[in-house]
Amino acid sequence: MxxxxxxxxxxxxxxxxxxxxxxxxxxxxxxxxxxxxxxxxxxxxxxxxxxxxxxxxxxxxxxxxxxxxxxxxxxxxxxxxxxxxxxxxxxxxxxxxxxxxxxxxxxxxxxxxxxxxxxxxxxxxxxxxxxxxxxxxxxxxxxxxxxxxxxxxxxxxxxxxxxxxxxxxxxxxxxxxxxxxxxxxxxxxxxxxxxxxxxxxxxxxxxxxxxxxxxxxxxxxxxxxxxxxxxxxxxxxxxxxxxxxSMFNNWIKKRNELVNIYYQLLKENPTIQLPDNLEGHAWQTFMVVIDSTSNRKAITKCLKSKEIETNMGAQAVHMLSFYNNKYQYKVSEFPIAKKLYESGLALPLHSNLNSDDIKYICENLLLFL
Structure with missing residues (x-):
């Protein structure tokens, strides 16, 4: 995996x-x-x-x-x-x-x-x-x-x-x-x-x-x-x-190298929105946004069958039960947070990966899309 x-x-x-x-x-x-x-x-x-x-x-x-x-x-x-x-x-x-x-x-x-x-x-x-x-x-x-x-x-x-x-x-x-x-x-x-x-x-x-x-x-x-x-x-x-x-700067360098490969392989696909603001980024997580016409749950299931672990990125706070109940938010109130919550897809990123791993992940993601 x-x-x-x-x-x-x-x-x-x-x-x-x-x-x-x-x-x-x-x-x-x-x-x-x-x-x-x-x-x-x-x-x-x-x-x-x-x-x-x-x-x-x-x-x-x-x-x-x-x-x-x-x-x-x-x-x-x-x-x-x-x-x-x-x-x-x-x-x-x-x-x-x-x-x-x-x-x-x-x-x-x-x-x-x-x-x-x-x-x-x-x-x-x-x-x-x-x-x-x-x-x-x-x-x-x-x-x-x-x-x-x-x-x-x-x-x-x-x-x-x-x-x-x-x-x-x-x-x-x-x-x-x-x-x-x-x-x-x-x-x-x-x-x-x-x-x-x-x-x-x-x-x-x-x-x-x-x-x-x-x-x-x-x-x-x-x-x-x-x-x-x-x-x-x-x-x-x-x-x-x-x-x-003591090893962290080398790990950040490796993460940046892997992210560059993600960009090269995914940037041409119109159904994937890549993150911006690359300068100074430490890349703890690499999250892309999938087009709303795609099914994130199905993508996650498909990639898991290929031994690739993925997840959502973070939560839209206003859509969580406690905050929604307490403050009575409308679901549409924070549209960007809602979109990222519903369509964000975190892809594998850590220093134990190599370029072949990233290529394998992208091939399977693009094949599904």
Whole structure:
């Protein structure tokens, strides 16, 4: 089976994990600090804190910015639901914004339109920007809008480690950047994530929030400065991340090479829409959009019979039961998100693939179409 994604874990990494398990020191020690320092250096970031998951990173970001039940947060309508779920967990209002049909990222024009037309009781407080599938969002324009309306910016870069905009790593533009190291991501720690910020006060607050609000005093005792979470990363997760990060630039290069082959083989077919915004893309996922006259379910079934795994890309949040029931959205309200949700097809992409694999995938897809 040609898998949709596949983690790469070396024997050296497995041995390092074994050594840590034998040591008995398992949570948030020196290896977590080493991973944080490696990420900081890689992204040229001010502060990096390792977290237990990408969703935990988003949650702790909202909590650190004190976003709650009297606030509203603007979120892209096409994303994995975790982006919106954390807003709801904080009891704030989720305000959806439609996306660009070719980059799949939040449309800045529609964002400003949503801000101008917003008339609910909760006060606009923040924007969560998703760099969907590793494509850099238009942070220049979005930061201008955020500054204009005095809104915080949280970057959901769960899929975007290694993504750059004008040479700058995404996650470093806004107030807080959030990353994920789930097994489907380009590097993985099993579960795991990271939060980055340039603000010293936010860094200290996030550090407290991820570890119960605990602080160690000079006399060796502990105090608790605020009610926090248990969002710590383990030592064996961290050593996996550090090993993979050392090879990551080569993996991104390989992904770009494979994507170029996809483009060469699929660009002439009128029933396939290819993603745009290639500059700086880290290509965590390669999603195309199939013409509405084609049957995505049948395509997926056919490719599976050829030992090729595929999937939908992400979800249209307004079409999910919880959000549809709570906010009473019309299905047609966010047409681009709806189209991407119904017609998006994620094709296999990871560093274990080769050019022959991509050719085999494209041959079978084109044959079906």
């Amino acid at each position: 040609i898998k949709l994604s596949q983690p790469i874990i070396s024997e050296e990494s497995i041995q390092a994990v074994s050594d840590i398990l034998r040591s008995g020191m398992l949570v948030q020690g020196k290896y977590v600090e080493q991973f944080e320092e490696a990420l900081k250096k890689y992204m040229n970031a001010n502060h990096v804190l390792a977290i237990s998951s990408g969703t935990a990173a988003l949650h702790v970001a909202l909590a650190a910015l004190e976003i709650g039940e009297n606030d509203a947060v603007f979120v892209p309508a096409f994303t994995f639901p975790a982006t919106a779920n954390v807003v709801e967990i904080q009891k704030a209002r989720t305000v959806l914004v439609d996306v660009d049909p070719f980059t799949y990222n939040m449309d800045p024009d529609k964002l400003e339109e949503a801000i101008i037309n917003y008339n609910e009781k909760e006060k606009p407080k923040a924007i969560i920007v998703v760099h969907e599938f590793g494509a850099p969002a238009n942070m220049t324009r979005i930061m201008e809008i955020a500054n204009k309306y005095r809104l915080y910016v949280i970057e959901d870069a769960a899929c975007a480690l290694g993504t750059k905009l004008n040479g700058q790593h995404v996650g470093t533009f806004g107030d807080i950047g959030c990353f994920s190291f789930h097994p489907r991501k380009a590097i993985t720690t099993g579960e795991g994530g990271a939060v980055i910020t340039k603000n010293e006060h936010l860094k200290k607050k996030i550090s407290l929030l991820r570890n119960h609000g605990l602080i160690k005093l000079n006399d060796g005792t502990m105090d608790f400065l605020l009610p926090g979470f248990n969002y710590r990363m383990t030592e064996f997760q961290a050593v996996l991340g550090t090993h993979q990060l």
